Amino acid sequence: ALQPDARLIAERLQAGATLLAQHRALSEALSPLWPDAVIDASQQGLLWLQQRYELLEKLTPPWSNDVKGDLRTGLQLLDDIAVATQALSVRYEEEVDQLNVTQLRQEWIQSEKSLWPFSWFRKRKLHKRLLTMVTGDGKPDIARDIELLFKIRTLRSTIAKLKISPVAEGIWRGLQTKPAFVHCALNFQQSLTATRNGQPWRDIGFEPIADGRCGEYLARELTKLRTLRALDAKLQKLDYLSLATDGLWGGLETQPEALEAALRFIAMLRDIRQSGMPSGDHSLVTRGACGPTLKEDFQRLRQRAELEHRLHDYDDLRNITGGIWNVLSTRIEDIELAREFQTALMEAIS
Numbered sequence: 001a002l003q004p005d006a007r008l009i010a011e012r013l014q015a016g017a018t019l020l021a022q023h024r025a026l027s028e029a030l031s032p033l034w035p036d037a038v039i040d041a042s043q044q045g046l047l048w049l050q051q052r053y054e055l056l057e058k059l060t061p062p063w064s065n066d067v068k069g070d071l072r073t074g075l076q077l078l079d080d081i082a083v084a085t086q087a088l089s090v091r092y093e094e095e096v097d098q099l100n101v102t103q104l105r106q107e108w109i110q111s112e113k114s115l116w117p118f119s120w121f122r123k124r125k126l127h128k129r130l131l132t133m134v135t136g137d138g139k140p141d142i143a144r145d146i147e148l149l150f151k152i153r154t155l156r157s158t159i160a161k162l163k164i165s166p167v168a169e170g171i172w173r174g175l176q177t178k179p180a181f182v183h184c185a186l187n188f189q190q191s192l193t194a195t196r197n198g199q200p201w202r203d204i205g206f207e208p209i210a211d212g213r214c215g216e217y218l219a220r221e222l223t224k225l226r227t228l229r230a231l232d233a234k235l236q237k238l239d240y241l242s243l244a245t246d247g248l249w250g251g252l253e254t255q256p257e258a259l260e261a262a263l264r265f266i267a268m269l270r271d272i273r274q275s276g277m278p279s280g281d282h283s284l285v286t287r288g289a290c291g292p293t294l295k296e297d298f299q300r301l302r303q304r305a306e307l308e309h310r311l312h313d314y315d316d317l318r319n320i321t322g323g324i325w326n327v328l329s330t331r332i333e334d335i336e337l338a339r340e341f342q343t344a345l346m347e348a349i350s
């Protein structure tokens with residue numbers, strides 16, 4: 001004989017099957033999981049972005065306009081010395097630097113004002129003094145050279161009084177400064193500024209910096225810039241991730257927090273693809289910061305979790321139906337066959 005509650009059991013089985021069909025539809029509607037290659041590349045890209053951020057933070061600021069202005073002033077003074085030295089009528093030995101050129105100039109001025117023959121004797125004396133310091137051939141132009149030597153001495157004195165910022169240590173060395181190194185360092189400041197502003201820069205002519213001839217400080221900064229350039233080249237090769245991540249990868253414009261949140265959500269989704277409730281904080285996903293696709297997936301998971309909670313009300317059917325009802329593993333076809341059998345049986349009895 002048919003159990004008195006057979007009709008009720010059949011109705012509950014049908015209701016459970018309806019919930020189960022909704023549950024499976026929600027699971028099937030979930031977006032495809034990101035391929036492992038996309039996940040690995042995204043994680044690597046995030047690592048490179050973090051390294052890039054840390055390097056940018058460690059970059060020292062470019063020199064101020066005051067520092068660059070002082071260096072250019074020093075370069076001009078060195079250039080003036082070179083021009084004046086080149087203009088001397090003859091070459092002089094290094095001992096000429098020991099002369100009191102201020103006194104020498106005063107004596108020449110006095111000789112110009114003296115009457116003959118005193119002027120001739122005074123000039124002849126000065127001529128002899130300088131002639132002993134001439135190296136090589138040539139006849140010195142005493143009047144011209146005394147003025148030039150005085151100018152050179154004045155320029156050197158001005159250089160000695162220059163107060164160059166310590167940031168130029170290793171580059172500015174007073175009279176021993178190599179102008180080519182200063183120009184190189186000044187050009188490098190433009191590259192530093194460009195890098196900090198996200199603009200391209202040309203790695204040309206920085207060999208003196210790379211090999212330490214401009215000081216350890218600039219050598220370290222150049223290494224940072226070259227490392228940043230290498231990272232940027234690697235990051236450019238990940239442009240294909242933009243489409244694969246629903247736009248979450250945007251190269252240097254990537255929002256790391258959003259991409260990291262998406263990766264966490266996808267890892268969780270992989271574990272509960274067919275069943276289970278979402279766990280962890282996925283607030284960025286729910287707000288849509290990780291794109292509409294993942295936001296919709298989370299909504300489906302939440303709806304599916306509610307269905308799983310409702311399906312627990314049918315747990316007693318497992319024993320009652322002899323295993324036809326097996327919660328999420330139930331075969332809906334078996335329920336349909338059981339329903340048809342019950343209908344036929346009831347018709348036979350009636």
